[in-house]
Amino acid sequence: MIARVSLEIALRKEFDYSIPPELAGQVDVGSRVQVPFGARKILGVVTAVAEESGHANLKPILKVIGAQTLVTPKVLKLARWIGEYYCCAPETALKSVLPEAVRKEDAGWRERLFVRALPVNGEFPKLPKRQQDVWNIIEERQEILLSELVELAATTAATVRKLEDRGLVSITSEVSERDPYARETILATQPLVVNPAQAVALEKIKEAMDGQKPEARS
Template structure:
């Protein structure tokens, strides 16, 4: 823990129109939660602007620093590797850092979309007690019984919006059941992410030809060494390139590494997802420009947390915050 008499300094990049970083004092209450990649509100002249924390340091060459107004994200919105790549892109392409970060971080991640919460309903009594309560309520309080019927089918609970879709009723019977201490209503974050899980039997990998096996061996050797190398697979349509990709992905996942599978067009998304779902148990995230801001934000967070180690998408998926990318 840092001592408040020696406050830390955050070097930040504003979201727009300033080709340099700025230093701000980090308030004591957020010292332990702010990191490179965190999103913050900072004072600039007579306004408050959004920014990305670039660096946390112990000193500054500037005097009379202002303090950060608010920490917008308790966790970084990107990975250290992507921040390092942003630094390289800025130098290599002679582009201001704020423009590079605008490219790397979707607008939804930069604060244009908000996390959404909703009431989540779970039973407070046993399954047998719910069934008994249903029988008692069915004659005079049919709508309450209907709510409990739905909870019998969803033993882990469900969001209020999904519950009301199934009952076709209003919130009133739900409130009554809560008042009578039969159910619990608590706010939870709604997951709008576009993430798939394996939902049928896994297919077996195919036996590779000599040429395929040679190509795969070259790729997996790079993965084993943890080295960056470029590999070009050349072959006509139907020559088996995709099977090499799939087995390379399998090897990366075995090494606990993440994967980005880029496709040339969004129209190819469905068949790519189905192919991956048939081979891997891991969750698969989809990123492309047609997602709503909320869908993109929640999918981004899944990827960042490592819960979806396979990312599929077109160009915009290139900068996905995949931890430990293979």
């Protein structure tokens, strides 16, 4: 398998790279990748995946940047349209539709640790007070962010890990999309209310518009 990559440097062309076996399940259209280019290592975006290339001795992709694809097919289509409409390099157009923060090599999707309560088989073990306090919160929530749990219980991650060692909880890492409106309360819009004078003016405008007839064309 090969990947066609648009590099971050504006060369107005795409380059083919081989997909090494260890990255076979990670490279797809829209993936951000690091590739060799001469003596340099450059970031780029995969624009297509194919079975073979018309070029020989392809260099392999070095690594995939980020856990999930940031450039969706719609974003890629938009970037291509921008490049054609404004007569700019496709690479420049692609950079314009991505925030600078996510174009960096170390930028990716945020990974967070979740703590989940597990079914208790047999007799519940006797826990030290600190662990019991933590368990009470987990039992009530069933699932909670590790960072939130540590803050609520005024404890440390090490204490939670001890519950994991006892088989009472599981701690897993999950990729989480960042929602800038997660803590915002967005109210539904309501129709604007006009005052009496505005209502009269609006009716006159409607009557004038309804009374207009298109002029006949000869």
